[in-house]
Amino acid sequence: MSALAERLIAVWYAEAAPPAWLRALEPAYLGVTALRRTGYRRGWLRSGHPGVPVVVIGNLTVGGTGKTPLVIWLARQLADRGRVPAIVSRGYGGTSPGRPRRIGAGDTAAEVGDEPLLISRDTRCAVWVCRDRLAAARAAAAGGADVVIADDGLQHYRLGRDLEIAVVDGVRGFGNGHALPAGPLREPLARLRQVDVTVCNGDGRCPDGALGMRLSGDDARRIGDGSVRPLADFAPGPVHAVAAIGHPERFFAHLERHGLRLLRHPLPDHAPLPATLLEPGDGLPVLVTSKDAVRGGSGVAGAWEVPVVADLADRGQTLLARVEAALGRYPERHR
Numbered sequence: 525m526s527a528l529a530e531r532l533i534a535v536w537y538a539e540a541a542p543p544a545w546l547r548a549l550e551p552a553y554l555g556v557t558a559l560r561r562t563g564y565r566r567g568w569l570r571s572g573h574p575g576v577p578v579v580v581i582g583n584l585t586v587g588g589t590g591k592t593p594l595v596i597w598l599a600r601q602l603a604d605r606g607r608v609p610a611i612v613s614r615g616y617g618g619t620s621p622g623r624p625r626r627i628g629a630g631d632t633a634a635e636v637g638d639e640p641l642l643i644s645r646d647t648r649c650a651v652w653v654c655r656d657r658l659a660a661a662r663a664a665a666a667g668g669a670d671v672v673i674a675d676d677g678l679q680h681y682r683l684g685r686d687l688e689i690a691v692v693d694g695v696r697g698f699g700n701g702h703a704l705p706a707g708p709l710r711e712p713l714a715r716l717r718q719v720d721v722t723v724c725n726g727d728g729r730c731p732d733g734a735l736g737m738r739l740s741g742d743d744a745r746r747i748g749d750g751s752v753r754p755l756a757d758f759a760p761g762p763v764h765a766v767a768a769i770g771h772p773e774r775f776f777a778h779l780e781r782h783g784l785r786l787l788r789h790p791l792p793d794h795a796p797l798p799a800t801l802l803e804p805g806d807g808l809p810v811l812v813t814s815k816d817a818v819r820g821g822s823g824v825a826g827a828w829e830v831p832v833v834a835d836l837a838d839r840g841q842t843l844l845a846r847v848e849a850a851l852g853r854y855p856e857r858h859r
Contacts, residue, residue: 694729
């Protein structure tokens with residue numbers, strides 16, 4: 525990671541208060557955020573709705589919380605129940621098109637972003653990317669979707685929504701509780717009381733009433749030929765563990781729970797994977813996250829992807845009941 529990124533993350537998740545110069549900038553950020561929300565609430569800024577139910581899955585903090593696996597899980601569940609879900613995303617890490625673009629078979633992460641490409645691969649649902657998520661949602665509805673899932677759209681108030689799900693990292697929580705740049709919060713903690721459902725990924729610092737979730741996965745898949753091996757086969761190691769995600773330590777901890785000894789290679793979120801890490805001279809196996817695997821690049825075919833899936837408490841029945849209730853109220857809310 526860059527020195528600045530490492531320094532900020534260390535500050536955000538430290539026990540001590542952030543430096544005064546960061547705290548001095550926090551009120552300006554909160555002021556702009558509050559003004560923007562007020563603008564949408566009072567109609568000074570225009571929002572809209574695509575005409576089908578919208579479920580937003582996002583978080584309050586910068587960095588990964590596990591929302592992408594939850595998006596994939598929910599899309600699959602809705603499809604299994606006869607719905608036609610589509611996912612919309614900004615397409616961060618790609619070219620972020622100004623007009624809606626549906627991900628196709630030949631698209632790359634450099635074009636559409638690694639997370640949308642992963643969601644498309646693992647759900648086989650329509651995934652639309654656009655800087656304007658309202659435009660993407662309207663395109664999805666016009667394309668036949670009867671429910672839209674917005675990936676990381678909690679702060680995208682231009683897009684109207686019928687249900688909000690906030691995902692919290694159970695290990696890191698909300699860090700020092702400060703907003704950017706003094707802390708990791710995109711919005712004040714009070715915002716959490718306004719969402720419909722809170723899901724907590726992992727144990728430790730979960731808000732009261734949050735639904736539990738874990739990321740599980742016991743196998744690795746060789747990217748080049750698709751062959752599968754249990755993670756336990758790589759024990760005791762060492763192995764190279766490469767992760768360019770919002771919280772690399774979550775990936776490393778997952779591997780260590782399977783008995784692996786790691787050579788850690790954390791990288792900034794969405795960063796390209798250097799060939800020197802994918803093809804190390806020592807001949808040791810290289811394990812990467814699914815998000816890194818879809819990003820591709822030179823040498824990635826020889827690495828091993830470690831897929832994970834969302835595993836929700838009570839098999840997700842509580843969350844599904846709340847989603848179905850929101851979908852059922854949709855016609856009444858928008859008459």
